[in-house]
Amino acid sequence: MSFPLSPAQLTDHVTDRLRAAGCVFAEDEARLLLSAADRPDRLAEMLELRCAGHPLEQVVGFAEFAGLRIALTPGVFVPRRRSEFLVERAVALGAPGTVVLDLCCGSGAIGAALAARLGGVELHAADVDPAAVACARRNLAPYGGAVHLGDLDAPLPADLRARVGLLVANAPYVPTGEIPLLPPEARDHEPPVALDGGADGLAVQRRVAAAAPRWLAPGGHLLIETSERQAPATAALMSRQGLTVRIEQDEERDATVVIGSSPGGPS
Incomplete structure (x- = not known):
């Protein structure tokens, strides 16, 4: 299944939604969401969750920590870089x-x-x-x-x-x-x-x-x-x-x- 927008249009759309929701690093988050979503409906779901305030790591299903990709599920504590x-x-x-x-x-x-x-x-x-x-x-x-x-x-x-x-x-x-x-x-x-x-x-x-x-x-x-x-x-x-x-x-x-x-x- 293909996305209805061009890659550039889709990136702009996701970035604008995230920025409007108050995400400080909207561009970086948009790239991460786009790389994690394999279908338009999954991207839409992830975008809604993130705009509603869910932690980005829980939304995409992983956190980067100490050089590793740590799997995460909703409701699990997100490891901090500190x-x-x-x-x-x-x-x-x-x-x-x-x-x-x-x-x-x-x-x-x-x-x-x-x-x-x-x-x-x-x-x-x-x-x-x-x-x-x-x-x-x-x-x-x-x-x-x-x-x-x-x-x-x-x-x-x-x-x-x-x-x-x-x-x-x-x-x-x-x-x-x-x-x-x-x-x-x-x-x-x-x-x-x-x-x-x-x-x-x-x-x-x-x-x-x-x-x-x-x-x-x-x-x-x-x-x-x-x-x-x-x-x-x-x-x-x-x-x-x-x-x-x-x-x-x-x-x-x-x-x-x-x-x-x-x-x-x-x-």
């Missing part, structure tokens, strides 16, 4: 063969990026959202990753205890009272469980830090993405679990990662 900093810091601490655990994994983007960059890892991931787990299983399948459905570390196999070299978590850290201040794309189209960090934004991080000693190998590392404002409190949570802690930041990406290292290896 989280690439977490990947980079984890890669610097890992090696081929590392046991990697991605808690609150969402689409599995972080775990997939670590597996792709480190090579040969034993990869596990977990999330409480069935839609996210289904998405993560698709994204981690090429790396032999096991994705577990359940609350935080509850569904993990017992034989992972004290074996994890890299435990990464982009746990929700937006304080409940600040959820209404998020952009509509996130507030209206991403699951609250992936955004809401409780009254102080630290509720899930607190649980991750408390669980980490059960799973970390001697000398293993826990990496949690957080905000610059919350980083000292996140660091204190890790310190209370006996980890040696440092805070690392990337101002260009507005990214903050707190790293806690367990005893028995280099920090």
Whole structure:
């Protein structure tokens, strides 16, 4: 089936619709929608969704992250580019063969990026959202990753205890009272469980830090993405679990990662 307009006319039409809907990068988004749509009716559907405020990545079915194309479905948390900093810091601490655990994994983007960059890892991931787990299983399948459905570390196999070299978590850290201040794309189209960090934004991080000693190998590392404002409190949570802690930041990406290292290896 062919499109009724010429390619140039179609590009202009889609761009104009997106611009009228308030999309700042209308030209770039138009090219992406056009490349992702194989039929006129599919393009029309995608265009309507995007103009209604749905995240572009959910509309086209994928996100670009750390050099990978991560499959996404509607309602699944969209990986942020700032989280690439977490990947980079984890890669610097890992090696081929590392046991990697991605808690609150969402689409599995972080775990997939670590597996792709480190090579040969034993990869596990977990999330409480069935839609996210289904998405993560698709994204981690090429790396032999096991994705577990359940609350935080509850569904993990017992034989992972004290074996994890890299435990990464982009746990929700937006304080409940600040959820209404998020952009509509996130507030209206991403699951609250992936955004809401409780009254102080630290509720899930607190649980991750408390669980980490059960799973970390001697000398293993826990990496949690957080905000610059919350980083000292996140660091204190890790310190209370006996980890040696440092805070690392990337101002260009507005990214903050707190790293806690367990005893028995280099920090």
